[in-house]
Amino acid sequence: MSMLAGATLVASTLLGAGPASAARPPQAPAIPVAGLADPPAEFGTDWHDPLTAAPPVTHPTGKSCEVTVAEAQFRDFTPYKGTYAPPRGCGDRWSKVVLRLDGKVQGRQYDRLGYLHIGGVEVLRTSTPQPSPDGIEWSVEKDVTRYGDTFREGHDVEMLIGNVVDDTYTGIIDVKVTLTFYPAEKPAATKTATKTVAKAAAAPDHVLTLQDGTLTTPRNSERIVAEVYATGSGGGCEEYWYLTVPDAAPYSCKAGDGPYREVQIEVDGKLAGIAAPFPTVWTGGWSNPFLWYVIPGPRAFDIKPVEYDLTPFAGLLNDGRPHRIDVSVVGVPEGQSGWSTPVNVLVWQDAKSTRVTGKLTAHRAGDLTNSSTYTSGSEHRLDTGAGHRLTVAGYVDTSHGRVTTTVDRELAATSVHRWTDGESTDALKGTWTDDEKVTVDGHGPAVTTRTDRTYTMDGATTLGAGDRLRTVLSLGDRASVVETRGGRRTAWSRLDDSYAGDATYTANVPRDQRHAVGTTSERYRLYGSDGCYDRRLVTVQGTLTGVRDSC
Incomplete structure (x- = not known):
């Protein structure tokens, strides 16, 4: 819809790869110099094929x-x-x-x-x-x-x-x-x-799906991870969930409690995991397809699932019976569609045991805070701040001893949404953080993996004289992962995927009369204890004009 109308482990974690992925960041793919050209004065009937700065x-x-x-x-x-x-x-x-x-x-x-x-x-x-x-x-x-x-x-x-x-x-x-x-x-x-x-054994032993909303795990499961491909989409307001406003505010996309969204997973009705959804911008997003014709927004072509370590619940899940698994999105008005949340469950088994028992030992869910303050005026404004914290811990008694897993996750979101009557100007600046710490304590020193994720969006769309529509937008997908063993750092990695775009065209006219211009760029950096990857792409009027590799 139109917005105006309405460590090996560390590197693979950041890249969204499986447990058995390669250790070092890959080398940047070669782009022939012939692929670079002088841009036309405006967009024509063809442009460069889509590509991203992300590593192959x-x-x-x-x-x-x-x-x-x-x-x-x-x-x-x-x-x-x-x-x-x-x-x-x-x-x-x-x-x-x-x-x-x-x-x-x-x-x-x-x-x-x-x-x-x-x-x-x-x-x-x-x-x-x-x-x-x-x-x-x-x-x-x-x-x-x-x-x-x-x-x-x-x-x-x-x-x-x-x-x-x-x-x-x-x-x-x-x-x-x-x-x-x-x-x-x-x-x-x-x-x-x-x-x-x-390394090969690190891949899960089984990949399970839910059967009528229930999960039955093997009785010797010693690690359980759920992944949810959560996407807000379908052409309605949940495609732009970060721009929705409370019912009292005069805006085309309303949601009773405002723009905060949180993806939750429950086991037998008990909150088992929380996560911040990534604010994906699809290739028609922000009313301006000229921003995305060559370089898509982060994750748009390869949507990563949110993950939950459910190992603290393994003692409960391993009883051989089906258990109810529910995924919900906080903030979506009751009865409103717009989110898809398919679930896969990855299971690692204890090869030397036919039965792994255990117990959930700690469950501390903080109060979910969610406040949106609307200020009226010639420029309307909505200030939102929200957050939530959950800690769960449990143990399993395996063939190699008792192993305790503690998962601590904290979410926070802040945004400022500004718009004018008729939404001829519509702007948002938002930051979402999802910080997670998983500690596994068993035989040998405790291993802690801390993952701090930060998503940012800062943009504005303006419909000006002559129906010239301009969108200026920057997006950020950042993460830091640190692994420690016995308190000593053993691996680390940093990801920074940044997109910036500025595009203008004439709205409400046939395609060949839009006279569109636009500059877009993406820089993808991944570096840490296993090496470095750094690539920047620049396009002008759909023409690839710059490629820079810095590692």
């Missing part, structure tokens, strides 16, 4: 096997349905599995959301770029090693990128999705082989 997925050397999972053209809301069979000749244990989506679309089309399920497990959630009249192509790669348990057997496949094709919106979305498998090295009597085997 690293591919191991040696033998690999490729399987096509889906190949479809999406022109409506009919899902593609097919079957998946494991690769032949690559074994059933892999050092890495890489998913690749290749897409193309031509003509006129909105941004669209999509998913891919294999055996009911969501392995990809994505959105699409908006096409040029002449057509574009793009690709997305994702490390999906963590879903190896799913890939070992044949399954049904379902994929959907909901789309509308008619006389106005002509773009048919054509995609192909493949999986590339890299066999795990055979163990040998060397230290190197031991490390390889240990």
